[in-house]
Structures are given as structure tokens and as C-alpha cells.
Amino acid sequence: MVNITIRNLDENLRTRLRVRAAVNGHSMEEEVRHILRKAVGRERRSRDSGSIIRSHFGPTNEVDLPLPPREPAREPPSFE
Numbered sequence: 001m002v003n004i005t006i007r008n009l010d011e012n013l014r015t016r017l018r019v020r021a022a023v024n025g026h027s028m029e030e031e032v033r034h035i036l037r038k039a040v041g042r043e044r045r046s047r048d049s050g051s052i053i054r055s056h057f058g059p060t061n062e063v064d065l066p067l068p069p070r071e072p073a074r075e076p077p078s079f080e
Contacts, residue, residue: 020062 021031057065 017031018028021028024031024034026034055061
């Protein structure tokens with residue numbers, strides 16, 4: 001394994017990373033590994049539109065959009 005030292009990390013960024021790690025139940029170190037795997041990982045990503053949208057706006061990116069309420073379907077047309 002390789003070690004990395006990150007110098008001059010902004011305090012605000014460090015705090016946000018610490019909170020994100022706590023929310024995900026990880027240590028800061030594990031959270032950074034998760035972020036790096038996601039950013040430059042080996043796994044091949046699916047390029048379908050749902051995966052692309054989820055990668056930008058999913059709950060792991062702190063964007064949780066509410067689903068609109070469903071409305072009843074309209075009456076089918078009458079062919080009489």
C-alpha cells in the first residue's frame with residue numbers, strides 16, 4: 001500500500017470531509033479512499049443517462065430531490 005500526505009488542506013474542506021465521513025459511518029481516511037476510488041477507480045462506469053444523472057445528483061453528492069406526487073391517470077379516449 002502507498003501513503004499520501006495532503007498538505008495545506010483548507011479547514012472548511014477538512015470539516016466538510018469529517019462531517020461527510022461521519023454521516024457515511026466512515027473514518028475520514030476511509031471516506032477519502034472512497035472518494036478517490038469513485039473519482040479514478042478501475043471499475044467501468046455505465047454510461048446510461050440514469051447512471052450519469054445519479055452520479056451528479058444522487059444522495060452521495062448531498063443532493064436529494066423530492067419526488068413529485070403522482071396524479072391519477074386520465075380517462076382513456078372513447079372510440080364510439
